[in-house]
Amino acid sequence: MEPIEEEGTLTRGERNRSMKYSTADGMAYSLxxxxxxxxxxAAAISLGATNFYIGLLAALPQLFGAFLQFFSLSILRFFKDRKLIVVAGAFVQAVCWLCVAAVMLWPGPLSIELIAVFFTLGTGCSLLINPAWSSWISDIVPENERAGFFAGRNxxxxxxxxxxxxxAGIVLNQLQLAYPAAVAFGIIFVVAATARFASTFFLTQMSNIKYEIQLMREIQLKHLFMLPAHRHExxxxxxxxLLTFSVQFASPFFTPYMLNELHFTLEALGIVTATSVLAKILSYPYWGKxxxxxxxRTVLIAAAFLSPLGSVLWLFSKDLPMLLLFNIVSGFIWSGYEIAVFNYALSMVGRELRPSFISKYNIFVNVFYAAGAIAGGLFLMGFGNAMLFGFSGFLLVFLISGIMRIVVALAFTPKLTSGREVLNTSQERAMVFDLVAVYPTQGAVSHVLTGWNFTRKAVSSTTERGGRIMKEGLGATGELLVEGGRKLMSKVSRRKHL
Incomplete structure (x- = not known):
């Protein structure tokens, strides 16, 4: 490993080189x-996995990742080298993908279980290195360039x-014409492993920067529950x-629903999945505005109330064109949620709590992510034939997920405090109505027509306050613990809820 540099000693050329390789790493990771x-x-289904196993396959990596978060700060303190931690975690994940590919190419009686083990280990390592990566990259990218850099990278x-x-959906469909399904998946996973090895190489080319351990402050989980000052957090x-739990109650089962009940090809599955990603890309500029x-806060509330559509719409059609439309709607909604929750979190934080908060936030989200997926699998296993409002099986799971989402939105959004004083609650209610009932249609149509105009505004467009915080870096992502005087200020707006 190269010598560790002080943050201020990096030359302009070294920073530019590291930023270039960070972008290459991100693209390889997305591949x-x-x-x-x-x-x-889909690979597990091709080997005969049950719905419960599909739920476990979604749950175990997140649960393992949450467990590893308890050690992330200790690992950082011990090694004192963020680059070493990130590169090692990425390399282990790449090796795990090779193992998954090997299981698919040479299947055996324990293939499903081995896939779950290797996929869980790889994803857990990826989650483990997130706090170190966020802190490292924020020290590499100059403060006044962070908004533009991360917008372009994203x-x-x-x-x-x-x-x-x-x-991948198209290629898998063609490979299955010549090879068994398991072999087709194995070939694709070899390419996925290669992409992660490439990502690891790009990470090694980035400059290392000394991490000041003495600046790190830690927030214990018990503080969140025991200290009244952390009530809003x-x-x-x-x-x-809880919204994550509600979503994951259904999310892992859209794939088996399409493959087992609707009998879609892998090509159709790929198109449906990719449509949601494309909808997100086209929606970012709208949500930024x-x-x-x-x-x-207003966008976060609106997205929460819109989120049930992501599962409930699937109750009304089994036709591919309609499912594509449903996924466009879902992608639109979740793009707004992701940007809003990102900026909302940023508005409550301080830099010194960065690594600690990211690990605690991951624990909350990952545990409930896993719990939701397991609960959905157990429900299908025990009540797969139950009937409610004429729906059963997968469709009943989608319905229950939608109901839980609206319950969470009704129960918790009034508790979300705003970073500013809300002087007219009726006006803000009108804003939410316009956002849910009027603007989504206009915005979606506008940005589909204007095409690929989703540059810097896609991420860097925020509130004036959010934009200022965003320039402080992606490394602040997820920090959610208000300190001192800001906690006192939150009491002023506590009664100003929707």
Missing amino acids: MTGLGDAYIP RLMQLMLFAATFT LWFLAFVA IIDRFGN
Whole structure:
């Protein structure tokens, strides 16, 4: 490993070189995700996995990742080298993808279980290195360039993810004409492993920067539950966690529903999956403008109330064109949610809590992600034949997921505090109505017509406050613990809810 540099000693050329390789790393990572993660459930189904196993396949990596978060700060303190941690984690994930490919190419009686083990280990390592990567990259990219850099990097990653997911479905469909399904998946996963090895190489080419351990402060989980000053942060974490649970109750089972019940080809599955990614890309500029106008909290609330459509719409049609339309709607909604929750989190944080918060936030989200997927699998296993409102099996799971999402939105969004004083609650209610009932249609049509105009505004467009915080770097992503005086200020707006 190269010598560790002080942050201020990097030359302009070294920073530019590191930023270039970071973008290449992101694109290679998206290629791995589009070829690998997107098709793991389909691969397991080809080996005969049950619905419960599909739920476990979605749950175990997140649960393992949440467990590893307890050690992320200790690992950082021990090695004192963020680059070493990130490169090692990426390399282990690449090796795990090779192992998954080997299992598919030479299947045996324990193939499904081995896929779950290797996929869980690889994804867990990827989640483990997130805090170190976020802190490292924020020290490499100059403060006044971060918004533009991450907007461009995110744009290229989304394009690569769309292209990889779309192309993989077509390639898999053609490979199955000549080879068994398991072999076809094995070939695709070899390419996914190669992409992660390439990502690892790009990471090794980035400059190393000394990490000041003494600046790191840690927030214990017990502080979130025991200290009244953290009440607003806890409400936010509970909202995100329970909404994640509600979504994951259904999310892992769209793939088996399309393959087993609708009998879609892998090509059709790839098209449906990629459509959601494309919808996100085209929707980012719209949501950025809306956040500029109405603020992060309003958009977050609107997205939460729109989120049930992501599963409930699937109850009304089994035709591919309609399912593509449903996924466009879903991608539109989740793009708004992702930008809003990102900026909302940023508005509550301080830099010194960065690594600690990211690990705690990941624990909350990953545990409830896993719990939702397992709960959905157990429901299908125990109540697959139950009937409610004429729906059963997968469709009943989709319905229950939608109901849970609206319940979470109703129960928790009034608890979300705003970073600014809300002087007219009725006006803000009108904003939410316009955002849900009027602007989505106009915005979606406008950006489909204008095509690929989703440059810097896609990510960097935020509220004036959010934009200022965003320039402080992606490394601040997810920090959600308000300190000192800001906690006192939140009490002022506590009664100003929708």
